[in-house]
Amino acid sequence: MAPVRFGANAAPADPGPLRADEMTGDGPLLRASGLGRRFRRLRALGGVDLELGSGEALALLGPNGAGKTTLLSILAGLAEGYEGQLEWRADVDRIGWVPQRPALYGRLSTRENLELFAKLERRDEPDAVAAELIERADLTEFANRRAATLSTGTLARLNMCVALAGAPRVLLLDEPTATLSPDQRRRIWSWLGALQEEDGLALVFSTQLVGEAVAEADRLLVLAGGAPVFSGTGDDLTARADDAAGPLAAEQAFLDLVDAE
Numbered sequence: 414m415a416p417v418r419f420g421a422n423a424a425p426a427d428p429g430p431l432r433a434d435e436m437t438g439d440g441p442l443l444r445a446s447g448l449g450r451r452f453r454r455l456r457a458l459g460g461v462d463l464e465l466g467s468g469e470a471l472a473l474l475g476p477n478g479a480g481k482t483t484l485l486s487i488l489a490g491l492a493e494g495y496e497g498q499l500e501w502r503a504d505v506d507r508i509g510w511v512p513q514r515p516a517l518y519g520r521l522s523t524r525e526n527l528e529l530f531a532k533l534e535r536r537d538e539p540d541a542v543a544a545e546l547i548e549r550a551d552l553t554e555f556a557n558r559r560a561a562t563l564s565t566g567t568l569a570r571l572n573m574c575v576a577l578a579g580a581p582r583v584l585l586l587d588e589p590t591a592t593l594s595p596d597q598r599r600r601i602w603s604w605l606g607a608l609q610e611e612d613g614l615a616l617v618f619s620t621q622l623v624g625e626a627v628a629e630a631d632r633l634l635v636l637a638g639g640a641p642v643f644s645g646t647g648d649d650l651t652a653r654a655d656d657a658a659g660p661l662a663a664e665q666a667f668l669d670l671v672d673a674e
Contacts, residue, residue: 441466442505442583442615447497450483458483458639465617468609472630473619476671479636481619482587488617489585509576509584513591515568519561523552523571526560527578534579546574550604566597586618602629623664637671
C-alpha cells in the first residue's frame with residue numbers, strides 16, 4: 414500500500430512502485446534512484462538518488478529554480494509522470510506535507526483546525542490529538558484564537574501541526590522557515606529536533622539558507638539547474654571550500670557548486 418500524504422490539501426499519494434520485500438526491517442524509510450521530471454521540453458529535475466533513515470534529517474539546498482520543490486512534490490505524491498524509482502519501506506503508511514503557504518481555515522481556531530484535520534485523518538479521539546499537538550508545539554495560549562489572527566511564526570507551527578495530525582513517519586517541508594525571524598527559526602528547529610529524537614520522525618526540508626542546512630540536517634543534497642551537484646554532510650561541504658574558513662566556508666563551497674552550473 415502506498416503511503417498517504419497528510420497535511421494541507423491532503424489526498425492519497427502515489428509514490429511509485431513499492432517493493433516491500435526489499436524495504437523492511439531496519440532499512441531506509443525511503444530509497445529513490447534516478448528521480449526526475451519534465452515539463453514539456455524543460456527538464457526541471459533529473460538524476461536524483463537519495464535515501465532517508467528513521468529520525469534522519471535531509472536538507473535540499475539550492476537557489477530558486479534548482480528543483481527543490483519539484484523533488485519534494487514527487488516525494489509527497491503530488492507529481493505525476495516522474496522518472497525513476499521511488500520506494501517506501503513497508504511500514505511507512507503516512508507522510509506529512511508542509512507547503513510554504515499554510516492552507517488552514519482562517520475562521521476556525523487553532524484547536525478547531527487541528528480537531529478537524531484529525532477527524533479527516535480518522536484518528537481516534539481527535540480532540541485528544543489536537544490537545545497533544547497544541548501542548549507539544551507550545552500553542553496553548555493560541556488554542557482558541559482564530560487562525561487568521563495568528564502571527565507568521567505561530568501560523569508556521571500550526572501548519573506543521575496539521576501535517577503531524579496524521580502521525581506520519583516522514584515530514585516533508587518546503588522552505589519551512591523562509592518567512593521567519595531568527596528566534597522563530599530557533600523555536601521551530603528545537604521542536605522538530607525533539608520530534609526526531611523522541612518519535613523517530615524523519616525530515617526532508619528545502620532551504621536556501623546554507624547555515625540552516627548545515628546546522629539542522631544530517632545530510633545535504635545540493636541542487637542546481639535541476640541536477641544534484643553535491644551529496645554529503647555539512648562537514649563534507651565545508652571541506653570543499655578552498656579560500657574560506659569558519660562559518661563562511663560552507664556558504665563559499667555552496668556558491669562555488671551552484672556557480673559552476
